[in-house]
Amino acid sequence: MTERTLIGREVKVATKNAVRIIVFGSCVSRDVLNYDVNHAFDLAAYYARSSFASAFTSHPTVDIYSAKLSSKFQAAIVKADLEKTLLGKIDDLKFDIFLIDLIDERFNIFSAGSGGIFTVSNELRSAGFDEENEPGRLIISGSEEFFSLWETGWERFVSIMSAAGNLSKVVVNRTLWSAQTKSGMTFGSAFNPAYIRESNMFLLRLYERMARDLAPNQFLHPPVECVYGNEEHRWGLSPFHYVDDFYLFLLDKLSSFLPNEGSNPGSGLKTVGAIHPDRVLDFAVLFSNSASSVGAIPFDPKRFKGNASSTRIEDGMKFTFSGPESNYQIRFALPEPASANGLSVRIKMSGWDSLRSVSLGYGEGSRFIGVTSVNPRTEHWVDFSFAQSDLLFELYNKPGDLQSGCITEIRIYLRGAPSPIGATLKVESISVWSEKPFSAIEYLQKQDCERGYSSFLPTPPALGERLYECLSARFPHATLQKKGFFDEGTCLLDEGVSLPWSPKKRLPENIGFHKHLVSWHSFHHATILMLHATDTNDFSALMPAREFVSDWLNHSFKQWSEKDHVVWQSQVAGDRLLALLMLWNFGITHAFDRRFMIRLNDCMFEHARFLSSDITYFSHHEDTFACLQNLLTQSVALYVVSFTMKHWQSSDYWREISLERIVELSPAERFDTYCSGSEQNQSASYIRQLVALAGALGDKRVQ
Numbered sequence: 001m002t003e004r005t006l007i008g009r010e011v012k013v014a015t016k017n018a019v020r021i022i023v024f025g026s027c028v029s030r031d032v033l034n035y036d037v038n039h040a041f042d043l044a045a046y047y048a049r050s051s052f053a054s055a056f057t058s059h060p061t062v063d064i065y066s067a068k069l070s071s072k073f074q075a076a077i078v079k080a081d082l083e084k085t086l087l088g089k090i091d092d093l094k095f096d097i098f099l100i101d102l103i104d105e106r107f108n109i110f111s112a113g114s115g116g117i118f119t120v121s122n123e124l125r126s127a128g129f130d131e132e133n134e135p136g137r138l139i140i141s142g143s144e145e146f147f148s149l150w151e152t153g154w155e156r157f158v159s160i161m162s163a164a165g166n167l168s169k170v171v172v173n174r175t176l177w178s179a180q181t182k183s184g185m186t187f188g189s190a191f192n193p194a195y196i197r198e199s200n201m202f203l204l205r206l207y208e209r210m211a212r213d214l215a216p217n218q219f220l221h222p223p224v225e226c227v228y229g230n231e232e233h234r235w236g237l238s239p240f241h242y243v244d245d246f247y248l249f250l251l252d253k254l255s256s257f258l259p260n261e262g263s264n265p266g267s268g269l270k271t272v273g274a275i276h277p278d279r280v281l282d283f284a285v286l287f288s289n290s291a292s293s294v295g296a297i298p299f300d301p302k303r304f305k306g307n308a309s310s311t312r313i314e315d316g317m318k319f320t321f322s323g324p325e326s327n328y329q330i331r332f333a334l335p336e337p338a339s340a341n342g343l344s345v346r347i348k349m350s351g352w353d354s355l356r357s358v359s360l361g362y363g364e365g366s367r368f369i370g371v372t373s374v375n376p377r378t379e380h381w382v383d384f385s386f387a388q389s390d391l392l393f394e395l396y397n398k399p400g401d402l403q404s405g406c407i408t409e410i411r412i413y414l415r416g417a418p419s420p421i422g423a424t425l426k427v428e429s430i431s432v433w434s435e436k437p438f439s440a441i442e443y444l445q446k447q448d449c450e451r452g453y454s455s456f457l458p459t460p461p462a463l464g465e466r467l468y469e470c471l472s473a474r475f476p477h478a479t480l481q482k483k484g485f486f487d488e489g490t491c492l493l494d495e496g497v498s499l500p501w502s503p504k505k506r507l508p509e510n511i512g513f514h515k516h517l518v519s520w521h522s523f524h525h526a527t528i529l530m531l532h533a534t535d536t537n538d539f540s541a542l543m544p545a546r547e548f549v550s551d552w553l554n555h556s557f558k559q560w561s562e563k564d565h566v567v568w569q570s571q572v573a574g575d576r577l578l579a580l581l582m583l584w585n586f587g588i589t590h591a592f593d594r595r596f597m598i599r600l601n602d603c604m605f606e607h608a609r610f611l612s613s614d615i616t617y618f619s620h621h622e623d624t625f626a627c628l629q630n631l632l633t634q635s636v637a638l639y640v641v642s643f644t645m646k647h648w649q650s651s652d653y654w655r656e657i658s659l660e661r662i663v664e665l666s667p668a669e670r671f672d673t674y675c676s677g678s679e680q681n682q683s684a685s686y687i688r689q690l691v692a693l694a695g696a697l698g699d700k701r702v703q
Helices: 027-035 072-083 085-092 122-126 144-163 193-210 244-257 391-396 440-445 463-474 478-488 514-521 524-536 539-555 570-589 594-612 625-644 651-665 668-674 678-696
Strands: 019-025 041-048 097-100 109-112 117-119 136-139 170-173 280-288 304-306 309-313 316-321 326-339 342-350 352-364 367-374 382-387 406-418 423-436
Touching (some): 027 041, 041 072, 072 085, 072 117, 085 144, 193 651, 304 316, 326 423, 342 352, 342 406, 352 423, 382 391, 391 594, 478 524, 514 524, 514 570, 524 539, 524 570, 539 594, 570 594, 570 625, 594 625, 625 678
Antiparallel strands (some): 280 423, 304 326, 326 406, 342 382, 342 423, 352 367
16 A cells, blocks of 8 residues: 555645545545546545544544554554544545545454544554453444444534535445455455455445435445456455456546536536436536535526526526416526436426426427326425436337437426416426446346356345245235136236136237236236245246246337336336246246346346336325335335345445335334225235335334
């Protein structure tokens, strides 16, 4: 590690207009700046080998160790940790980015007899510290006591940064230890697989705690293909000394914080507010008045047009509508045309007697290209976001609708009736961007192992059991229903329905009825067969379940037409994703062939992205029992798939947003209100099992 001593002091020489950055963490973040050949960043200070539990406790420890170290850098980091240098200076530090990583949380901490807490780093041990001969006790990293002390330190840090208005400047390098090098080499007995796995589980717990206080765009998510150990790393071989692509990726993401002076939306410069944790972007440009949106271009009211009165407010633009039910519109002209394939708009709609739909997109000449939310939720901030590669976009647009790909104008259309005192639309931000689509199929095809899915086992291990319990509550008579299929060849659907099904026809008879079509595309037939297989250990039922899904992939997945309008209703997609997850678990257990599992993986990814969208989630919103069940189903399905498919770059982000939705939906009083009637008993049991399934995955907010 470099001997450059930056602990607790500012660098005197800085590159003109460079972004000032403080690193609190390890070489995992510090070494990113070694790749900054354009000197865009100025390292103002570097604090290493210090846990949040130590750095932000109010009890310093007398430093009798640092003077024993010949390395100035090592002496400085030991002194800073013991004397709580950062805590004493944080209010006076000048910075644009406060970059954090948690790799050094692997070190134990020591609770001294004097009341102080400090980090037991390798450097401290080299200076002569020996816990066996010191008054106090060692607290092991990963323990509950360690987590409690870490959380106390983190909360104090958040309080300090919030009070100074600096919390939005915090960026977390959300990295995990690598399991091997790119060539497949492991890291020896010092870093055995169990130790690496346990360390990563603890890191995930810490990152998820941080996510309660930070926005999603404050986390940098290194993609899995970059998280490999480097056999020739300058600091040696270890699970947190990575290949060059890892550092280059993070540098590129940090560059999204750079100001975009003199740039235009097509210039390739990025702004952090438009960076989506679930996507990899080539560029993005953000328009916003919010002070927390670093590098954003302020809204120019003159660029807005429409049939509403407009007001520039502190956090964006406010538009007021009045009159009878009608079609209303807002248009925003970009300063420069942007060659982009994605759009995000953060809005809040209030004061509407009725709001039938909201459409948003962009104009290419006289054409409108975008998506629509029907009966959207109001009085709530929503993030409407889509890319041209999204399944959601394909549902509303045809390939022939796309022309030059050059976006000149953002459009929002509203159809509804304002209240007598008027209705409003607040726009907090608008961003246009170009992404590099993530293909789940391409990712798995690149795997060298014989079966690329073999390492993606469901976690925690009880996931399959919990999923079975949940779906058993939904279909309590699965084993009884199976008789109709095996003995008579009928198609098993919801509510005990069995439709005649000719062996010569792909579809069962009378499938055109709406409720039958919903059940068919929800994979209730396959789910009932899989439940029967689990109940009886008669796994012959898996063959027709798999055959059914395979047929659907061939004929309905991305092959829909107007007559298949129910295929992508959110409730149908949520039920279907739970069935796909159950089949995935069976595929792991029974070693289904690679080709089928790759197709299944891709299908689940498309479902997860569809359900993660606010456009999907906040459409068809009603205060009814059926809506509650629908929202919980799609939220829990997204939550569970984020645990199962951890290799997706989107999974951590999707886990957070789905958890937020579940927490909002699951208070006990909601169930007491909706589940009082005996006719709701089966459905009430099912939604309680949905919440229990989410809670079983480890978050106390839904337990």
